[in-house]
Amino acid sequence: MHEVNPSRTALRVALRRAAHQVHDARPLVLDDPLAVRILGKQFQEELKRTPDKVKRPFSAALRAFVVVRARLAEDTLFAGVRDAGVRQYLVLGAGLDTFASRNPYAGVQVFEVDHPATQARKMEMLACAGIVPPESSHFVAVDFEQDSLRTKLLAAGFDERLPTVTAWLGVVPYLTAEAFRATMRVLARFAPGSEVVFDYSQPREALPPVEQMMLDSLSARVALAGEPFQLFFTPEMLAEELEELGLRVVEDLDGETLTARYLAGRTDGLVLRGKAGRVCVAGLVEAASQEVRD
Numbered sequence: 001m002h003e004v005n006p007s008r009t010a011l012r013v014a015l016r017r018a019a020h021q022v023h024d025a026r027p028l029v030l031d032d033p034l035a036v037r038i039l040g041k042q043f044q045e046e047l048k049r050t051p052d053k054v055k056r057p058f059s060a061a062l063r064a065f066v067v068v069r070a071r072l073a074e075d076t077l078f079a080g081v082r083d084a085g086v087r088q089y090l091v092l093g094a095g096l097d098t099f100a101s102r103n104p105y106a107g108v109q110v111f112e113v114d115h116p117a118t119q120a121r122k123m124e125m126l127a128c129a130g131i132v133p134p135e136s137s138h139f140v141a142v143d144f145e146q147d148s149l150r151t152k153l154l155a156a157g158f159d160e161r162l163p164t165v166t167a168w169l170g171v172v173p174y175l176t177a178e179a180f181r182a183t184m185r186v187l188a189r190f191a192p193g194s195e196v197v198f199d200y201s202q203p204r205e206a207l208p209p210v211e212q213m214m215l216d217s218l219s220a221r222v223a224l225a226g227e228p229f230q231l232f233f234t235p236e237m238l239a240e241e242l243e244e245l246g247l248r249v250v251e252d253l254d255g256e257t258l259t260a261r262y263l264a265g266r267t268d269g270l271v272l273r274g275k276a277g278r279v280c281v282a283g284l285v286e287a288a289s290q291e292v293r294d
């Protein structure tokens, strides 16, 4: 992404999360009381101006994907805290995600990592909105393409001996394969019980023609925003890649499975379309992670 400007796609995603709070039926898939507030006056106006747009199928499908993947990440954290002693939540490429400011777990530290330009803009937006992140939040500026994530995390007080859930949402497609691998290698060193939730997109050639057109349209829009898609996997390629990096697939969910889990019976037209976007939960291969740590 651009070295100086904050991510524009982060703002688009935040607008979709906020639109979910305002326009979709209850119960919400992702109940985020700060999603509208963080946008500030300027973008709240934009949200009000576009009630028809959110009903369009393409827009509803993108919004559904955004809220479902966030919900899956937060559910994974909930289960990790309950069952695996998770004490850290690492949000990579956090954008305008608000979890750190609504963290309900007293014993969980939240580390938000983002590109320096995007993170600086977020701090301004939080301040303007009067949102004061609690002491459990830590903000770490990292460019995945250039910086050592591990060095920066450790300097910020992150403890890789503690089980950690990592959310890496809406970021992988924008990275080079090198940056993806370097980041995954860092996660593979975390303590047993750690998991990472991330979404990815299938390559164009794996999709039926109508979905190729949808992907082309989205690719053109993000490229115009200066953040082109660069990295695609089929589920098979991803599983192989993760294995080489010392991780294993816990769940690799397609739209149909995610719809059944989170969107069944909804009356607001919030539905996932197509097979391009998938969400993966990966865990450690214990022996491999031990070797890497030793």
Ligand SMILES: C[S@@+](CC[C@H](N)C(=O)[O-])C[C@H]1O[C@@H](n2cnc3c(N)ncnc32)[C@H](O)[C@@H]1O
Pocket: 001, 007, 009, 010, 013, 014, 092, 093, 094, 095, 096, 097, 113, 114, 115, 116, 118, 142, 143, 144, 145, 168, 169, 170, 171, 174
């Ligand atoms: C589409 S936004 C998603 C934001 C957030 N995860 C969400 O779901 O709302 C992409 C995020 O990836 C971050 N990002 C992209 N390339 C990056 C890089 N090389 N280093 C650090 N962050 C990066 C951007 O700053 C932005 O916050």
